[in-house]
Amino acid sequence: MKCGMDPELAMFEQTVLDFASKELLDSRQENDRFPFGPLFTDVLAKARAVGFFSVTMPEELDGSEMGTTELCLLLESLSRVDASLAGVVFTDTLAKEIVYRARGFLRLKELTGKVSELGGSLFAFPSQSDPADCVGITAEPAAEGSYVLSGKADYVVLGGIADSAVLPVRTGDGFSFFTVDLAGAGIGIGEPVQSLGLHACPAVDITLDGASGLLVGDEGQGAEHLRRVEGRMNAACAAMSLGVMKGSFEEAVAYAKERQQGGREIVNWSEVRRMLARMAVKMKAADMIVAELCRSAEGNEPGWEMGSRVAALFAGEASVELTRDGIQVLGGNGYMEDYGQEKRFRDAGQIRSLMGLAPIRELKLMESYLAGEPLY
Amino acid sequence: MFSEDGNSEVLEREPRFDDITCSLRSVSKLPRGVFPETRQVIADARRFNDEVVRPRALELDRMKHEDPDYLPWDLVEEANRRGFYSMFIPKLFGGHGMNMPALSYMLEEIGSGCSAISNLVGVHYLGIATLCGSWNTRLMNKIMRDVAAGEKSGKPCLVSLAITEPGAGTDTEELELISRAKVTCHAEKVPGGYRVNGRKIFISNGHLSTWHITIAYSDLDNPAETTVMMAIKTDMDGFSFGRQEHKMGQKGCPASELIFEDCFVPDELVCFDAEQAARYARPMAKITMQVLDYVLSASRAGVGAFGTGVARGAYEEALRFARETEVEGKLLINHEWAQCVLAEMYKNVALARLSYIETNYANGMYGLFKVLNYKPIFYFMKYLPQSLVDAFLEPLVDLDFVTWLFRKIYFDWQKDAEYERTSGWASLSKFSATDAGERNSELALELMGGAGVRTDQVAEKHLRDSKLLQIYEGTNQLNRLNLFKCMIGRSAPEAKVFED
Numbered sequence: 120m121k122c123g124m125d126p127e128l129a130m131f132e133q134t135v136l137d138f139a140s141k142e143l144l145d146s147r148q149e150n151d152r153f154p155f156g157p158l159f160t161d162v163l164a165k166a167r168a169v170g171f172f173s174v175t176m177p178e179e180l181d182g183s184e185m186g187t188t189e190l191c192l193l194l195e196s197l198s199r200v201d202a203s204l205a206g207v208v209f210t211d212t213l214a215k216e217i218v219y220r221a222r223g224f225l226r227l228k229e230l231t232g233k234v235s236e237l238g239g240s241l242f243a244f245p246s247q248s249d250p251a252d253c254v255g256i257t258a259e260p261a262a263e264g265s266y267v268l269s270g271k272a273d274y275v276v277l278g279g280i281a282d283s284a285v286l287p288v289r290t291g292d293g294f295s296f297f298t299v300d301l302a303g304a305g306i307g308i309g310e311p312v313q314s315l316g317l318h319a320c321p322a323v324d325i326t327l328d329g330a331s332g333l334l335v336g337d338e339g340q341g342a343e344h345l346r347r348v349e350g351r352m353n354a355a356c357a358a359m360s361l362g363v364m365k366g367s368f369e370e371a372v373a374y375a376k377e378r379q380q381g382g383r384e385i386v387n388w389s390e391v392r393r394m395l396a397r398m399a400v401k402m403k404a405a406d407m408i409v410a411e412l413c414r415s416a417e418g419n420e421p422g423w424e425m426g427s428r429v430a431a432l433f434a435g436e437a438s439v440e441l442t443r444d445g446i447q448v449l450g451g452n453g454y455m456e457d458y459g460q461e462k463r464f465r466d467a468g469q470i471r472s473l474m475g476l477a478p479i480r481e482l483k484l485m486e487s488y489l490a491g492e493p494l495y
Numbered sequence: 496m497f498s499e500d501g502n503s504e505v506l507e508r509e510p511r512f513d514d515i516t517c518s519l520r521s522v523s524k525l526p527r528g529v530f531p532e533t534r535q536v537i538a539d540a541r542r543f544n545d546e547v548v549r550p551r552a553l554e555l556d557r558m559k560h561e562d563p564d565y566l567p568w569d570l571v572e573e574a575n576r577r578g579f580y581s582m583f584i585p586k587l588f589g590g591h592g593m594n595m596p597a598l599s600y601m602l603e604e605i606g607s608g609c610s611a612i613s614n615l616v617g618v619h620y621l622g623i624a625t626l627c628g629s630w631n632t633r634l635m636n637k638i639m640r641d642v643a644a645g646e647k648s649g650k651p652c653l654v655s656l657a658i659t660e661p662g663a664g665t666d667t668e669e670l671e672l673i674s675r676a677k678v679t680c681h682a683e684k685v686p687g688g689y690r691v692n693g694r695k696i697f698i699s700n701g702h703l704s705t706w707h708i709t710i711a712y713s714d715l716d717n718p719a720e721t722t723v724m725m726a727i728k729t730d731m732d733g734f735s736f737g738r739q740e741h742k743m744g745q746k747g748c749p750a751s752e753l754i755f756e757d758c759f760v761p762d763e764l765v766c767f768d769a770e771q772a773a774r775y776a777r778p779m780a781k782i783t784m785q786v787l788d789y790v791l792s793a794s795r796a797g798v799g800a801f802g803t804g805v806a807r808g809a810y811e812e813a814l815r816f817a818r819e820t821e822v823e824g825k826l827l828i829n830h831e832w833a834q835c836v837l838a839e840m841y842k843n844v845a846l847a848r849l850s851y852i853e854t855n856y857a858n859g860m861y862g863l864f865k866v867l868n869y870k871p872i873f874y875f876m877k878y879l880p881q882s883l884v885d886a887f888l889e890p891l892v893d894l895d896f897v898t899w900l901f902r903k904i905y906f907d908w909q910k911d912a913e914y915e916r917t918s919g920w921a922s923l924s925k926f927s928a929t930d931a932g933e934r935n936s937e938l939a940l941e942l943m944g945g946a947g948v949r950t951d952q953v954a955e956k957h958l959r960d961s962k963l964l965q966i967y968e969g970t971n972q973l974n975r976l977n978l979f980k981c982m983i984g985r986s987a988p989e990a991k992v993f994e995d
């Protein structure tokens with residue numbers, strides 16, 4: 120996002136783009152074959168080394184202390200090349216943010232003494248319609264803060280490769296978050312779940328059979344803990360959609376300038392040019408929205424969180440539409456894995472689902488507005 | 496009060512009476528026998544869906560993901576065993592002689608389970624339709640009887656259509672564009688036939704087909720007037736397969752590269768070329784477009800049916816999900832907004848279906864099926880035993896006279912307005928129904944949220960599959976332009992198409 124960007128941020132963006140071009144571009148298609156090809160563990164190791172995990176965590180937790188703008192720039196720039204690694208960063212950040220904002224790491228430290236390793240660790244989180252609808256797991260209190268969990272958690276993103284997972288569990292009238300050690304007793308990790316996009320950011324179904332879980336924050340307060348991180352994570356999600364849009368737009372324009380049909384470059388057929396123009400409008404609008412969102416988030420301006428919900432909804436929908444046309448501009452080639460467009464379309468759909476069911480999020484937005492939260 | 500004076504003139508205005516009443520005018524002309532046949536075809540397709548398509552669709556998608564070179568021979572053999580590859584071939588040519596429009600219903604049915612498997616059946620008829628569009632009855636008989644023999648022997652004999660080249664996709668679908676196209680597939684006239692060199696890409700069912708109806712050009716600088724349509728067999732010298740494409744969706748149906756290296760095609764395998772066209776009224780370039788239009792008017796209705804199928808599949812998955820999933824304390828199906836989404840999806844399916852049905856009515860009156868739908872011929876062929884067909888009628892199709900007669904009927908006697916009507920409707924159906932398919936797949940994912948992106952929930956496969964439909968058989972942009980040309984531009988003399 121270019122709007123109002125200072126030179127330091129521009130340099131940061133360039134560094135991430137360089138990393139992505141070097142580490143992700145050439146092997147994008149191969150990495151996307153997972154689970155039918157190997158996972159890009161070498162890339163994950165490098166991402167870990169350069170500090171892409173725990174990006175928003177404070178230094179004492181081994182994090183990079185990034186604000187919303189840097190987080191968005193990081194995810195956008197990675198997604199411009201290949202959104203899978205961005206998906207990994209997003210999931211890890213979401214899980215850790217929930218724990219951190221609920222002051223859960225203090226308790227974690229008390230209980231396990233493991234916090235010093237946090238920066239290098241990877242956290243998993245289930246992507247599902249709404250954590251409030253989680254019904255698969257039961258929790259029985261054991262020792263102080265520790266519970267015994269049983270049941271099944273569906274679609275735990277990074278569940279097959281992460282060290283810990285943050286899982287919502289229904290408790291009483293509400294739900295609570297728990298952290299579980301994925302290498303611990305009573306945890307069964309399923310096969311990678313095949314899905315639409317972000318193949319190199321894989322999910323698994325997990326079974327828990329008397330596994331030990333540590334309560335995050337207060338019991339029954341899951342919705343509140345989630346609410347605290349939603350603003351930032353909605354922005355992150357919008358930034359990923361934006362990155363995918365930019366990648367798709369750039370490839371479509373480059374192709375249309377080269378490909379000839381009817382005796383001219385197809386960019387010179389006005390219907391193709393208009394298709395590109397519509398892509399440009401969506402991309403630029405999302406770009407401005409994310410930039411404005413980051414600005415208002417950094418200033419903690421009243422109402423910025425409402426804006427973040429709008430941004431994620433808008434960019435999610437726009438990115439699916441844009442990448443669909445991004446394929447179309449390339450004709451048959453756009454449908455083939457040899458080009459980046461089909462993957463971007465799939466990734467856009469996957470990213471759109473990350474923050475839950477879009478229509479429900481729309482309804483909740485209206486609910487907040489009707490309850491008095493300012494929208495503009 | 497009711498005067499007929501001046502009716503013709505007012506009814507000729509846009510939208511023209513003849514354009515908007517294809518179904519109305521067809522109904523009384525249709526043989527009643529079409530109805531039970533269509534019923535049978537849909538029932539067969541549903542059984543195939545229950546027993547084969549739905550249980551196998553995800554597995555096939557996964558296998559192809561795992562091994563991009565996998566070829567689904569077992570499915571093709573199963574479809575062959577059920578008679579699907581000769582079901583719509585006229586009895587005159589050894590097939591079961593079901594009415595052609597019923598194929599569209601079948602493709603919708605199978606497409607609702609898996610559009611890749613629907614393609615495994617449907618694209619074969621694209622090859623057959625192209626062969627028929629040339630009205631070379633001797634060659635039609637030879638190849639379609641090969642298909643029928645393949646059914647009896649259990650060794651499937653499929654037919655593919657090869658037009659697209661690396662440098663020419665959209666260009667090959669339209670006369671105005673082909674004259675500017677960079678085509679490279681060369682058919683050089685040599686004594687006794689043509690020598691073919693070049694490559695074709697993205698050919699559906701290529702690796703699975705025995706015959707490839709191939710379009711090449713004898714003068715690469717003047718393709719519009721030198722089109723050569725040939726039947727090339729997989730085992731011919733100089734023919735080979737290149738790579739199979741790695742596609743986003745429709746993984747079960749291979750898209751193949753075909754390579755021709757000094758491939759000699761004898762005259763008897765030439766379906767159609769400039770020499771043969773010389774006997775008919777229109778100039779070669781016009782006849783070439785007419786042949787293409789006959790084919791595309793039928794095949795685009797078929798793609799409309801694929802689009803309807805995938806729209807329906809996505810709708811069915813969304814409905815299933817809404818019925819069994821609780822959101823915010825109640826079943827999704829009981830949220831008013833979700834009911835409206837489902838209604839929208841239902842509408843998309845219904846309108847898409849109507850579009851291909853109307854196109855088929857147009858085809859029945861003016862297009863590829865017009866002779867077969869003629870009541871006396873329909874009943875004669877239906878009730879004449881196959882043995883008598885083979886003994887008395889089959890020898891006739893080898894006569895040059897019969898080819899000449901069919902071409903007279905189809906090439907010379909078809910009015911421009913008639914092929915504009917079929918072509919326009921076909922394009923309308925193609926882009927409307929395929930847009931509906933893609934749209935419904937997106938709506939299904941929207942409704943299903945996080946669950947929708949899981950492959951085991953099927954909707955995401957429909958989304959991946961549906962996107963192809965907006966690209967092949969002429970991109971939806973090309974089809975919009977063709978609709979403009981056929982139904983709008985004709986009444987606006989100042990309009991120029993492809994001149995931008």
Ligand SMILES: Cc1cc2nc3c(=O)[nH]c(=O)nc-3n(C[C@H](O)[C@H](O)[C@H](O)COP(=O)(O)OP(=O)(O)OC[C@H]3O[C@@H](n4cnc5c(N)ncnc54)[C@H](O)[C@@H]3O)c2cc1C
Nearest residue numbers: 380388447450451658659664665697698699967968970972
């Ligand atoms: C999986 C698959 C299966 C296929 N099966 C077959 C088959 O069995 N047989 C066969 O012959 N072909 C087949 N095709 C090819 C298909 O018909 C072509 O892909 C299609 O015609 C588009 O051509 P193209 O891919 O070259 O795209 P291009 O023609 O390069 O088009 C690129 C973009 O430019 C636009 N465009 C091009 N020209 C114009 C113009 N004049 N005005 C406005 N917009 C324009 C297009 O709409 C598109 O958006 C298949 C393709 C695929 C992907």
